[in-house]
Amino acid sequence: MESFSDLLKRQRDFFQSGKTKDVSYRIEALTTLGNMVRSNETELMAALKKDLNKSDFDSYISEMGILLEEIRFTLKHIKDWTQPRRVKTAFTQMGSKGYIYSEPYGVALIISPWNYPLQLAIAPLIGAIAAGNCAILKPSELTPETSKLIADLITKTFPAEYISVVQGDAETTQSLLKEKFDYIFFTGSVAVGKVIMEAAAKHLTPVTLELGGKSPCIVHHDANIKLAAKRIAWGKFINAGQTCVAPDYLYVHRDVKDEFIRMFIESIKEIYEEIVKNGEFTRIVSEKHFNRVTGFLTSGEILHGGNYSIDTLTLEPTVIGGVNWDDPVMQEEIFGPILPILDYDDIQTMVGKINEQPKPLALYIFSESKEFQATILNSISFGGGCINDTVMHLSSPYLPFGGVGESGIGAYHGRGSFDVFSHQKSILKQTTTFDLPFRYPNRKDALKQIKLFIK
Structure with missing residues (x-):
């Protein structure tokens, strides 16, 4: 070498x-x-x-x-x-x-x-x-x-x-x-x-x-579902999901899961359908990475997408439901255009499951409740993230960006x-105008005088 x-x-x-x-x-x-x-x-x-x-x-x-x-x-x-x-x-x-x-x-x-x-x-x-x-x-x-x-x-x-x-x-x-x-x-x-x-x-x-790591995205029952769906679709599938802070998996409250999935698929079609059709969607960087990412398609049930071309190394935006933590797609960072969806109804159980994983680079919260936002922020350690948005925190020069x-x-x-x-x-720039004599050990009562300053 x-x-x-x-x-x-x-x-x-x-x-x-x-x-x-x-x-x-x-x-x-x-x-x-x-x-x-x-x-x-x-x-x-x-x-x-x-x-x-x-x-x-x-x-x-x-x-x-x-x-x-x-x-x-x-x-x-x-x-x-x-x-x-x-x-x-x-x-x-x-x-x-x-x-x-x-x-x-x-x-x-x-x-x-x-x-x-x-x-x-x-x-x-x-x-x-x-x-x-x-x-x-x-x-x-x-x-x-x-x-x-x-x-x-x-x-x-x-x-x-x-x-x-x-x-x-x-x-x-x-x-x-x-x-x-x-x-x-x-x-x-x-x-x-x-x-x-x-x-x-x-x-x-x-x-x-x-x-990097598996960055969670949480959609609570009080979120603006339509806007959440659009912002998550953008943040997940930009650069074909090959973004270190892309939402890696989604936790959606059970009460709004069906509504969210419907709007999420609509958002994917609105933002990316024409781009995919025109061949302008970002490709996977190499055949090795392509094979690794498409291997995740065996997990759960494909709710949208799933079509791919090895000739162009492209995989269309894909949504997977019915997954659990034992599935291959949940075992490592996806780093591709696949988003698995889990649901929750108990906040503490969901938080506990996230905390069982290595600390993620990013986390995203979609909720109108300040109490819920505070609960998540105070309960989970992660590098940085957004409330009611994805990815955008890394573009602010006022916010240091990094992991934990x-x-x-x-x-x-x-x-x-x-x-x-x-x-x-x-x-430390010290004055020469005067000198504090009790700092020196040979002075009588030096310790007594120091103790007057340091209590």
């Missing part, structure tokens, strides 16, 4: 030159990055089309648009974020001032997945640049057109000692992980996340792991992206 020690040395030397710590340098780099995305919009959309059959609409709203907004938001706030932050000091530190300095880690490794191959490569890079780091990107080999284009564009836009892209398969990733990075940011599966964390531990390298437990470590987006790639250096 290839050694990347020379590339890391070049980046580390460049970082030590101090250029990346200059705020004006970071601003220029972020502006250049935004211009790179804007000026290559057509080429990026074409690459996403080849890799995943993404429509221009989906490519813009779920990839380019999110990145451009993230860059805009970061440029607006970066001067404030980079300033030392004044904090209070204790009474026992009379005369002193406390500050927190955000300093870059150094050289960051960003490993991105295939499901949003542009957004999930560049979004962490925005944070790495804003915080003042150098970075090496490792995009997914499963989306070769997009990965190659990212590599070409980054190479043309930035010096390799500042930002580089390394292409390759799992062996390339393993080779990269043998090197000592200052920070590792990984987006992908739980299984690979464990490998990343194990490799990072050998160098005590801090990590952010953006993973098996769904991930750390959070980013907006200020969170800057913070995740920054070490918070705590500094």
Whole structure:
């Protein structure tokens, strides 16, 4: 396997030159990055089309648009974020001032997945640049057109000692992980996340792991059923369900189950029927993943959809009823356009069943009851989510996005992206105008006087 020690040395030397710590340098780099995305919009959309059959609409709203907004938001706030932050000091530190300095880690490794191959490569890079780091990107080999284009564009836009892209398969990733990075940011599966964390531990390298899991969606009996059906259909089937925060299974209150299923199928037809018919529905990324996802069709009863084509690696939006927790579709994250539906009438039983599973990356609540919303929020641990919507929380730069437990470590987006790639250096500035004599042990009654301050 290839050694990347020379590339890391070049980046580390460049970082030590101090250029990346200059705020004006970071601003220029972020502006250049935004211009790179804007000026290559057509080429990026074409690459996403080849890799995943993404429509221009989906490519813009779920990839380019999110990145451009993230860059805009970061440029607006970066001067404030980079300033030392004044904090209070204790009474026992009379005369002193406390500050927190955000300093870059150094050289960051960003490993991105295939499901949003542009957004999930560049979004962490925005944070790495804003915080003042150098970075090496490792995009997914499963989306070769997009990965190659990212590599070409980054190479043309930035010096390799500042930002580089390394292409390759799992062996390339393993080779990269043998090197000592200052920070590792990984987006992908739980299984690979464990490998990343194990490799990072050998160098005590801090990590952010953006993973996944089975994200529940709960529709209570008092929900706006028609709107819930439409928003869940959109959030589940965008990108053919290949979204880490897509609703993975649905818990619907028994009293409204039939009504919801009817409206849900109507919403699928309204939003996706024409897109599927025109061949514009996003495809499954590979034959391996396609076979895994279509294998779930043996679970329960197909209430809608179920048609697929191995030639185009497409599976139409599919709804499955009559499932239980022993079925294959409930054993792992689906990551495809299949939504199994369970029902409930007892809230605590439903909550208990969700809590038996690993902590999910997202959870969605559809209810008009603040009491029910509070019950779910206070009873279940998860990364983040929405009330009366799906997926949209990850697009807000004011909401840090990340998982908990098996769904991930750390959070980013907006200020969170800057913070995740920054070490918070705590500094106490002490006065020289006076000195508190009782801090020294040779002073008579020093302990007695200290006890007057510390009670």
